[in-house]
Amino acid sequence: MKLFIVEDSRLARQELRTLLKAHADCEIIGEAANVEIALEGIETLQPDVLLLDIHLPGASGFELLDKLDYMPMVIFATAFDQHALQAFERNALDYLIKPIAPERLSQALERVRQRLRPSIAATAIAAPTVKKGADDTIFVREGEHCWFVRLGDVSGFAVMGNYAHVWFDGKQPLLSRSLGYLEERLDPTLFFRASRSHLINLKWVSSIQPAMSDGYLVTLRDGRTVEISRRQAKVLRETLEL
């Protein structure tokens, strides 16, 4: 697996390299000491795993994740951050506390291997898609809470100015992306632009009813209802007829 290290202390990076030597399948393809360099490196090199320190010069590790288009699996590393760790315990891939115990690192990497296996097989057969599909994750945070959300678990997106609400698990935190930006990058067979203000996950549709002026009223499995404009209703019919 390909790893990218984001860590401001040279000695801490050195320590990670030393620890990773024990894992023959791990290849460190890049390192960065601050967010700017990390952003560029991750987008170009597209690592499988990101080893990320929370405290970084310029911006925090969370802010880095906010800005990333390409989202690798993330393992956090921090010296002492009860607060941040609490936010992540439930849905981070893993987090490590410095100084990192070798067996904890092994555990974290094992989790990565398990998650990686199916998708490596998939990419071997099918050509890699640029668009994000159901198994890709996005990073969302609101206040002190952070989530890595599988796109397959997102029922839809609702516009909010230049931002978008993400609908998942009964929550709707704000994502600093516009709906148009999301539409461009998400798999169009999965996410459908219902109207100017909504992008819905077609796998989450539970019923479609005719509505005023040749539009549709769609009910999603989480109970939310979304109107589909007349123009998009036509597109939807064509999509589904396929």
Next chain:
Amino acid sequence: MIANKRWIYQTVFWGGYMALSLLMLLQYLSKGSGIILIMVLVGLGLCVASEVLRALIIKQGWLNAPSWPLLGCMLLLVPLAAIIVQGGIFVILKTALTLNWVSMPGGNADYRFGSLFGYILNSAIMLWLWCGIWLSAYYLRRYRQAEIETWRAKAAQSKLELDVLKGQINPHFTFNALNNLRAMINEDTEKARLMVTQLSNILRYSLQYSQNDSVSLHDELAVVRDYIALEQLHYESCLNVDWQIKVNANQESSLTLPPMLLQLLVENAVKHGIAKRVGGGTISIVIIAENAHLKIAVSNPGNWQVTDTSTAISNSTGIGWNNLRERLARLGGSAASCEIETSDTLVTVTVTVPQSPK
């Protein structure tokens, strides 16, 4: 006591007394309904009397004062209350008898002097008994509460001490240092050995001196140098320090300051001026002795978001600053001061510590 609960106790006590008295006088009941009237009046009257006594004792604060007024109350007011209650019963009973509402065994009520004294004494004894139970319950509860308060205070005190200790050496610093040490062991054993010494110095210093009110500048400087050395291993070229110590070696030993004061200023400068900035910067530390004052100024690159100059310091860095301010106040009263200046590119915190004449 909660009012509802008190009424239950009152009903049980006086109701019980009434019932018990009636039970003992059972054989006379058929001979005169006046007995029932008397016992009901005694029960109600004493119940009211006990409430009045209680309210009076609480209102006059006799529970807290030395027990003389309370003793006086017991000796004078309780018999007085008994007399009033029996007096009232006398009036009501006589009226009732005259109007033939009730009858008494033997035709008339026994109000010979000896009997009357017996009634009053009996009532007084019941009130004394009531007061005895109430007061012992009250004092027992108060004693327990005082004990709980003591424990609470002790717990709060140790929590504070713990917080102060926690505020002394930032755990983030300690664990980062240990992590860097792990790498350094492979890279340069001699440097790693030095790191262990420096880290031990800092930990020992914070454990040993944090309870003292003041330490010599010499000792504080030694630990701050160790601290900076470790931080420089973490931030490397991003952390530069410009030392401007304008006191001589003798002054270094004689000047005093609260322990961890300079360390806290430097830690804060690193946290805000170095750690968050790409490329880091230079921290300058100026130490001057003037007019029986020790003046320390630490500046770091950056700009402080000042909301209100007087509270800005306590806002962003929490316990460390509060702790420091408290120590400064204790050490030098109004003469000790802590000021913060901010320009577009530089934040300077200046602390003035008064020196007590030797």
